[in-house]
Amino acid sequence: MGVQLFKAKYEVEECLSEIRECLEVGWTGMGFKTVEFEEAWRQYTGLPYAHYLNSSTMGLYMAVDILKNEYGWQDGDEVITTPITFISTNHAIAKSNLKAVFADVDETFCLNPESVKEHITEKTRAVMYVGLGGNVGNYDEIVKICKENNLAFILDAAHMAGTRYKGKIPGREADVVIYSFQAVKNLPTADSGMICFKDGKLDEIVRKKAWLGINKDTYARTQNMGNYKWKYDVEYVGEKGHGNSVMASIGLVQLKYLDRDNAYRRTLCQWYRERLSAYPDKIKLVKIENGCESACHLFQILVEDRDSLIVALNQAGISPGVHYIANTDYKMYSYAKGTCQFADYVSKHTISLPLNLYMTFEDVEVICDEIVKFIVNK
Numbered sequence: 071m072g073v074q075l076f077k078a079k080y081e082v083e084e085c086l087s088e089i090r091e092c093l094e095v096g097w098t099g100m101g102f103k104t105v106e107f108e109e110a111w112r113q114y115t116g117l118p119y120a121h122y123l124n125s126s127t128m129g130l131y132m133a134v135d136i137l138k139n140e141y142g143w144q145d146g147d148e149v150i151t152t153p154i155t156f157i158s159t160n161h162a163i164a165k166s167n168l169k170a171v172f173a174d175v176d177e178t179f180c181l182n183p184e185s186v187k188e189h190i191t192e193k194t195r196a197v198m199y200v201g202l203g204g205n206v207g208n209y210d211e212i213v214k215i216c217k218e219n220n221l222a223f224i225l226d227a228a229h230m231a232g233t234r235y236k237g238k239i240p241g242r243e244a245d246v247v248i249y250s251f252q253a254v255k256n257l258p259t260a261d262s263g264m265i266c267f268k269d270g271k272l273d274e275i276v277r278k279k280a281w282l283g284i285n286k287d288t289y290a291r292t293q294n295m296g297n298y299k300w301k302y303d304v305e306y307v308g309e310k311g312h313g314n315s316v317m318a319s320i321g322l323v324q325l326k327y328l329d330r331d332n333a334y335r336r337t338l339c340q341w342y343r344e345r346l347s348a349y350p351d352k353i354k355l356v357k358i359e360n361g362c363e364s365a366c367h368l369f370q371i372l373v374e375d376r377d378s379l380i381v382a383l384n385q386a387g388i389s390p391g392v393h394y395i396a397n398t399d400y401k402m403y404s405y406a407k408g409t410c411q412f413a414d415y416v417s418k419h420t421i422s423l424p425l426n427l428y429m430t431f432e433d434v435e436v437i438c439d440e441i442v443k444f445i446v447n448k
């Protein structure tokens with residue numbers, strides 16, 4: 071079948087027995103395993119709060135919506151963001167009637183702190199930061215800029231499950247961190263995500279807003295017993311956004327193996343780097359900051375003729391990908407087309423090489439052979 075870009079590897083028997091438990095007790099919904107998974111995630115990350123959702127897209131939408139309402143942002147206020155991301159990141163800003171203001175990326179493929187500074191205006195309220203490929207980029211500098219300018223810091227950590235920076239899981243510095251456990255991410259469940267607010271009051275709000283605004287505690291609390299579960303108040307027009315126990319079952323199992331799996335991803339990336347760094351004129355590697363132990367969600371390189379390389383690799387049975395086309399090239403965000411020079415360069419020249427846990431050293435060798443053959447013949 072050749073070598074695929076992504077292919078999730080599950081602890082099948084363990085996942086099935088965890089799911090079996092849900093089926094046997096007759097509860098697959100919110101609660102039960104979702105609560106266990108939230109607790110396990112808090113333990114793992116050291117973040118104070120975690121609410122389990124049905125996707126990270128939902129998490130991004132809720133994050134921006136809740137910060138806007140609670141911090142008193144107005145329609146048309148600005149959030150500085152990156153063009154090199156999956157579209158959910160920027161839709162979350164637009165969905166809340168805020169303006170996505172695109173700053174450029176640097177050789178880490180994450181936001182360039184200088185460009186972020188240049189885009190700050192009277193109306194800037196937040197920075198939306200994506201740790202692309204699991205890398206932290208210039209994280210500390212972005213945190214500093216947010217503090218100095220009194221901006222909220224939203225961390226789209228969709229690629230960062232398991233990333234460490236200076237020995238710790240990054241995120242305590244952020245107002246909110248959003249993880250994805252979608253089918254191809256480092257901690258795959260099929261579909262789900264986690265939203266981690268710094269402030270417990272906002273965590274309480276997201277628990278209501280992700281369940282249609284229902285405050286299920288109102289009567290249970292005032293009556294001081296569980297008999298009034300059917301009586302609740304509705305405080306918001308919320309979403310149906312919470313996660314379920316079947317997905318959480320998979321998440322609980324996969325979390326146990328996340329560090330082991332990420333370590334193997336780093337090994338694969340190291341093999342790629344060792345081989346491909348021999349061609350610095352033809353192949354540019356993403357810069358990894360000192361102190362970043364990346365989750366290695368992606369292995370990206372830059373080459374001159376990216377599109378032809380993809381065709382050549384496809385012909386050899388290898389399926390690479392592209393992360394990402396600059397979002398400013400899309401109609402929705404074309405008001406900023408051409409404003410981010412390096413992002414546009416990345417958009418045209420980046421290729422994500424296969425990176426999955428089924429791969430061996432030989433697979434990496436075969437892929438590198440094809441790439442070298444391609445660039446030498448050019």
Ligand SMILES: *Cc1c(COP(=O)(O)O)cnc(C)c1O
Binds near residue numbers: 126155200226229262
């Ligand atoms: C996958 C991804 C998302 C969306 O995650 P879902 O869980 O599929 O909603 C958001 N941002 C980035 C950077 C992603 O890669």
